[in-house]
Amino acid sequence: MSSNLIGEFAKELGRVIEIQRTGEIKARCLSWNSKRDAPLVWRFRTNTIDRSFIVENEFGIHFFYDPNHGYGYGENVDFSTADPLVKWSRAPKIFRLCFPVDLDIWGGSDDRWKFVDFDPTATSETTEFYLASTSVPELRRTLVYNHIDRLLTRQLTFKGGEIVAERRIYDIDRPRRRPLVGHEDGEYVIAGQRDVEHG
Secondary structure (H helix, E strand, C coil), X not given: CCHHHHHHHHHHHHHHHHHXXXXXXXXXXXXXXXXCCCCEEEEEEEECCCXXXXXXXXXCCEEEEECXXXXXXXXXXXXXXXXXXXXHHHCCHHHHHHCHHHCCCCCCCCCCEEEEEEECCCCCCEEEEEEEECCCCCEEEEEEEECCCCEEEEEEEEECCEEEEEEEEEEEXXXXXXXXXXXXXXXXXECCHHHHHHC
């Protein structure tokens, strides 16, 4: 990679890392792999700064976390039932593209992927990063950074040139900055959760 490309690569990676200073994000996320008949489509709202989140799966089960109460799950969002000893690491992987610093791609001893190339002009709106598995030679991965949404919006995993898994974030909304967790009628809810549930 030429020095010009290295500089461009560093600039694009800086944009990816900056995602975790975004603040509040509301979106849908899709997860699919070749071992599953149908994709999973979940809804979530998260704050990338304090790492709070509420994720709702296709069965109406909620997974939720905030640093003051811990982690919980159930049919309703009730932070009084959260376990303060369970940490953010239990967050569902389906929406972790919002937290790129936590992805296993940065060269740590336990990381399973390494950067091999990138395309800063994959489309007029996106940059693509290409990775290789550190343990399975035939596995490759593409991360797509969307310049309009300023997020990693797609992750594709390939084996032998065929797509075997995908994660995608779409229907992205950034509400005005406000606390993620509020107190309403005696229960903890996401600020604006009503529009998540009925939107």
